[in-house]
Amino acid sequence: MSKRVIIVGGGVGGTIIANLLAKKMRPEIRKGELIIDVISDKAEHFYQPGLLYMLFGLKQYEELVRDERGLLDPMVELHLNPAVGIDKDKNEVRLKNGVVMKYDILVIATGSKPAPEMIPGLKEGGHWFYELDACLKLRNELMNFKGGKIVLTIGMPHKCPVAPLEVTYMLDDWFRQRGIRDKVDYTYTYPIAKLHGIDSVAQFASKTFPKRGIKSEIFFNMKEVDPNKKTVTSIEGTTLKYDLLISVPPHKGANVIEDSGLGQGGFIPTDKFTLKMKDSKNIYVVGDTTNLPISKAGSTAHFESDVIVENIASELRDGLTPFRYDGKVFCFIETGLTKATYVMFNYETPPNPVAPSALIHWLKLTYNKVYWLTPMGIL
Amino acid sequence: MTEAELREIEPTVTIDARDAYCPGPLMELIKEMRQQPVGSIIELMSGDAGSAKDVPEWLNKVHQEFLGVISESDYWRIFSRKIIEI
Ligand SMILES: Cc1cc2nc3c(=O)[nH]c(=O)nc-3n(C[C@H](O)[C@H](O)[C@H](O)COP(=O)(O)OP(=O)(O)OC[C@H]3O[C@@H](n4cnc5c(N)ncnc54)[C@H](O)[C@@H]3O)c2cc1C
Numbered sequence: 001m002s003k004r005v006i007i008v009g010g011g012v013g014g015t016i017i018a019n020l021l022a023k024k025m026r027p028e029i030r031k032g033e034l035i036i037d038v039i040s041d042k043a044e045h046f047y048q049p050g051l052l053y054m055l056f057g058l059k060q061y062e063e064l065v066r067d068e069r070g071l072l073d074p075m076v077e078l079h080l081n082p083a084v085g086i087d088k089d090k091n092e093v094r095l096k097n098g099v100v101m102k103y104d105i106l107v108i109a110t111g112s113k114p115a116p117e118m119i120p121g122l123k124e125g126g127h128w129f130y131e132l133d134a135c136l137k138l139r140n141e142l143m144n145f146k147g148g149k150i151v152l153t154i155g156m157p158h159k160c161p162v163a164p165l166e167v168t169y170m171l172d173d174w175f176r177q178r179g180i181r182d183k184v185d186y187t188y189t190y191p192i193a194k195l196h197g198i199d200s201v202a203q204f205a206s207k208t209f210p211k212r213g214i215k216s217e218i219f220f221n222m223k224e225v226d227p228n229k230k231t232v233t234s235i236e237g238t239t240l241k242y243d244l245l246i247s248v249p250p251h252k253g254a255n256v257i258e259d260s261g262l263g264q265g266g267f268i269p270t271d272k273f274t275l276k277m278k279d280s281k282n283i284y285v286v287g288d289t290t291n292l293p294i295s296k297a298g299s300t301a302h303f304e305s306d307v308i309v310e311n312i313a314s315e316l317r318d319g320l321t322p323f324r325y326d327g328k329v330f331c332f333i334e335t336g337l338t339k340a341t342y343v344m345f346n347y348e349t350p351p352n353p354v355a356p357s358a359l360i361h362w363l364k365l366t367y368n369k370v371y372w373l374t375p376m377g378i379l
Numbered sequence: 380m381t382e383a384e385l386r387e388i389e390p391t392v393t394i395d396a397r398d399a400y401c402p403g404p405l406m407e408l409i410k411e412m413r414q415q416p417v418g419s420i421i422e423l424m425s426g427d428a429g430s431a432k433d434v435p436e437w438l439n440k441v442h443q444e445f446l447g448v449i450s451e452s453d454y455w456r457i458f459s460r461k462i463i464e465i
Contacts, residue, residue: 156402156409156410157402157406161401191405191406192405192406192437193405193429197402197403197406198400198401221409221413221441223465235441236440250410264414272398293394293395293398293402293404294398294399294400295402327398351400351401
């Protein structure tokens with residue numbers, strides 16, 4: 001009987017795992033001993049980090065999207081139907097069309113998404129750039145913005161923890177380029193006592209914000225937005241007035257996770273080293289879907305995928321899972337429209353950004369173009 | 380609470396944020412405090428000395444109860460109780 005590895009979610013993590021596993025296990029797939037399935041709720045693979053550039057008109061939709069089938073190894077089966085139930089006791093995944101698929105090993109890679117509805121008034125009164133339609137709407141607002149108060153707010157949890165800072169620096173440069181920076185009163189808020197979760201990045205922000213005229217408000221966790229009065233209030237009791245509210249809404253995991261009782265808020269309790277779902281022997285969790293206290297980022301999903309693939313292959317061949325994830329994360333940080341820095345860290349080593357440079361910015365722009373090699377398992 | 384009392388506590392949820400450089404221990408606590416029902420006791424394990432100061436300060440601002448902190452050899456165990464909805 002052939003073994004079946006099912007991967008739910010065809011985003012960064014799911015696609016890398018499917019492709020690397022198909023390459024590694026080619027002999028077994030050819031002999032009919034292994035089947036690899038990807039279950040995806042959409043036919044397109046969208047490069048989310050591109051939204052940060054699309055916001056300024058620097059990227060167009062067609063540059064950020066590819067057909068998922070085209071990215072996948074031909075030996076991987078793709079099922080274009082959302083998973084609506086996962087039964088970990090019966091080893092089954094149920095699709096929306098009623099099909100039930102049995103697995104030997106399951107990989108959950110369903111990602112996370114903004115849930116503005118969690119904050120009263122945010123959907124009506126706020127804007128965000130973390131999703132395509134919302135990004136285009138905000139872009140429209142920005143293109144017509146003549147000046148006034150902009151407030152940036154951040155909900156927990158959220159993916160790409162450096163993006164709020166990046167968008168702040170990019171907006172600052174962009175308003176300068178348009179010659180209206182003096183008409184923009186910009187306030188960056190952050191949930192904790194400093195300007196970013198990473199100490200060194202927070203210090204960098206503390207040094208650069210005053211020079212660039214960026215105001216800040218710490219200990220600010222959104223409680224509610226009043227779209228009529230145009231105010232946003234924090235649970236700490238501060239109310240800020242805005243003309244344009246840009247937010248990173250709190251995120252949720254996929255509905256199927258909560259509906260299947262696998263994790264609160266759609267995030268799954270996961271072992272930080274093996275990346276297996278807690279108390280499970282045959283379910284791996286990758287990327288944004290884990291509840292690990294590390295950055296929800298494409299790079300995290302990428303580095304985790306390498307470990308999961310090695311363990312699945314080794315488990316199928318030898319019954320062993322010796323590989324461990326060391327917590328590695330790598331994130332570029334745009335510090336404007338012409339320069340960038342980066343942070344790299346793992347469970348043991350704290351991050352420390354280098355001085356921003358044009359070279360790192362160009363590296364990021366290059367990566368944006370060659371990203372497709374990552375899900376293909378090449379880069 | 381005394382250290383002996385804190386050691387007796389059975390938390391509703393424990394967050395192990397000892398290796399959490401980004402987004403960081405307090406961010407994890409904020410997320411959990413919003414998700415858990417009123418009455419929950421949350422233990423936050425942090426390797427960041429700053430947490431022993433930041434966490435009580437934030438709890439005070441949002442009117443949640445700070446129960447105390449135990450200093451272990453290379454990390455801190457910070458206990459809090461959710462007493463009102465946020
Ligand atoms: C504006 C922005 C900027 C970013 N910048 C960066 C950056 O510079 N660097 C970086 O590393 N990361 C960045 N990220 C974060 C990065 O995009 C995510 O962390 C990454 O995509 C997570 O990968 P994943 O595989 O966990 O989930 P995803 O890539 O989101 O994939 C999840 C997939 O599962 C599918 N799915 C969900 N539910 C179901 C279901 N029930 N059935 C079937 N399929 C389902 C989804 O449609 C999706 O295709 C950014 C994100 C945004 C929004």
